[in-house]
Amino acid sequence: MGDKFAPYEPDQQLLFPPSLRDWLPEDHLCYFISDTVDQLDLSSIVSKYRSIGSGNVAYHPRLMLKLLIYGYCTGVFSSRKIARQMEENVAFRVLAAGQNPSHRSLCRFRQQHIAEFSNLFVQVVEIATASGLAKLGTIAIDGTKIKAAASKRKAMTYGRMKSEEKRLRKEIKALIKAAGDVDAVEDEQFGPDFRGDEMPEELRRRKSRLKVIRDAKKRLEDRKREEDAEKIEKEEERDEDTKKRGPKRKHPLGKPKDSDQENFTDPDSRIMKSGSGAFEQCYNAQTAVDGDSQIILAAGVTQCAADSNQLIPMLDAAMDNTGESPGRVLADAGYKSEDNFTNLESRKVDAYVSVGREGKGAKPISPNKPATRQMQRKMQTNRGRKCYADRKHIVEPPFGWIKRCLGFRSFSLRGREKVAGEWALICLALNLKRMNQKLTWSGT
Secondary structure, eight states: OOSSSSSOTTTTTOOSSSOOOGGOTTTTHHHHHHHHHHHHHHHOOOOOOOOSOSSOOOOOOHHHHHHHHHHTTTTOOOEEEEEEHHOHHHHHHHHHHOOOOHHHHHHHHHTTTTGGHHHHHHHHHHHHHHSSOOSSEEEEEEEEEOOOOOOOOGGEEHHHHHHHHHHHHHHHHHHHHHHHHHHHHHHHHHTTTTOSSSOOHHHHHHHHHHHHHHHHHHHHHHHHHHHHHHHHHHHHOHHHHHHSSSOSSSTTTTTOTTTEEEESOTTTTTEOOTTSOEEEEEEEEEEEEEETTOOEEEEEEESSOOOGGGGHEEEEEEEHHHHHHHOOOEGGGGOOOOHHHHHHHHHOOEEHHHHHHHHTTOOOOTOHHHHHHHHHHHHHHHHHHHHTTTTHHHHHHHIIIIISOOOOOOSSEEEESHHHHEEEHHHHOOOOOOHHHHHHHOOO
């Protein structure tokens, strides 16, 4: 009778160095990512590196990009965790090809080239379109709230900023007076040459806090003026008689309300209502998804919680990225507006946008909104209801894959530009994962 178990010798050494590629199946995702990244145009990234000079040579951008993309594909977003994976994970070691970049190198690469990820995302969309994976028959547009790398507890309302500024001014004035009184006593006791002019710690702390609040207050005021610039211009164009007849404004244009907030950690983020119903410091991440392949054709980030202003920009982005016009466009009620519907009609786009919440009765539309009334009639037809029914299973799954499967629920970077780059990176990674699955299923 033979042995009960197969031989197991943990201390047995390999006679020859193994090839790591033999340890992964041929259709492994890391090979597809490696082959795709090798086809991308990285000239905009390469041009930022010095050609001559002293110092250590840099890791190749393709190596760093492959590690980052594969990390995002497998739910590993931290540069430290990616560096650890290169020690423990065969796929990461295959992509590293014997190199071992530190987490600082990975973090620095992502920070320095984050703006280029949007261009790389477009290149991947072009590859998907050219290969026939993205056919642009029907596209669905939607947005999702993703937490910023900032706490809502680090935000302050405009009203509290004013009261805090006033309070800190009084405290600083009192501390300066107290410090002056102490200096006079010490000069009399020790002589005028005694050095005691160091700023007290308490005074220094209050001054730095006052500066932070003043800066945030100014940003909030500048933002409000910018948001209301168009309304202010129209207000100035009105004649005096019209102004007198019109109702008085509850709040002047161009000035923040006491309830308006600004975040000290990430000023570009905004308080938004998340999918769970809680209010968090967030960004509104947008996607336009292909109906056949569920590949993301366009990705964007906005600071506004409402989606209505993003319908036309996302449609334009999808058309620019693919070079084609979609057969149908689907969107939920968050994108309804008379301007959007008028724009879609002028372009002759076959769009199906809900004008009311699902499951609720249709509300009467004002006669002053003919395009909205036309969309409502269109959505009440059998064809309209049937086409719109496809929206949910086209655009919702990618958000589920990103948040549930990959675990991407919060941005790692701060500032709108960097957040937009990271969103492009996660959408790029999801597209490559989806493309690999499609090609594997088709046997290509």
